[in-house]
């Protein structure tokens with residue numbers, strides 16, 4: 001079931017999909033039980049000639065039970081997702097591929113640090129809505145926002161993180177299959193929200209090198225030779 005999930009191309013997605021399914025089945029079961037009971041009670045206790053309603057003033061045992069059961073389920077879900085949360089949100093793997101993504105109404109500004117690997121230097125390059133990353137490599141993303149709260153979403157890489165004005169939030173993702181994947185904004189951010197999207201290009205090592213050379217031709221790397229030149233082949 002759940003074939004409507006987008007294709008997962010990340011190394012950690014199976015665990016996230018597992019959690020998603022678990023939560024989905026728990027909530028779907030609760031929804032079905034409540035809805036079916038409601039319909040049964042509608043028929044069972046409908047108006048009939050001469051029947052009088054009875055009144056109840058609550059049932060303490062019942063209330064304790066239906067408070068404790070969801071509390072235990074929520075706590076169990078919290079512990080079940082702890083290891084995934086830590087892997088994705090707490091520790092970021094060491095990587096040379098770093099981008100800064102600044103959300104604004106209504107696009108993604110992508111800043112590449114260039115051959116020197118440092119932001120806010122002369123060889124930085126900024127483009128709108130286009131991210132190029134090498135395949136099977138962790139990518140660290142520094143998320144910012146210029147105006148309101150947006151949410152940077154990579155459905156195929158099972159990554160979603162809010163971009164909050166005044167803060168820089170770090171995260172990481174990895175694509176294990178070359179392709180072109182959508183980057184929608186997942187937080188209603190204004191009139192142009194639905195059109196706010198970009199594309200993530202997960203490229204083979206050769207294609208990525210080629211793209212990198214086109215963006216930063218070797219001559220410009222020499223021009224900045226005061227800082228050590230670093231390319232992804234150093235990984």
Ligand SMILES: [Cu+2]
Pocket residue numbers: 103104106149150151185186187188189193196
């Ligand atoms: Cu947005």
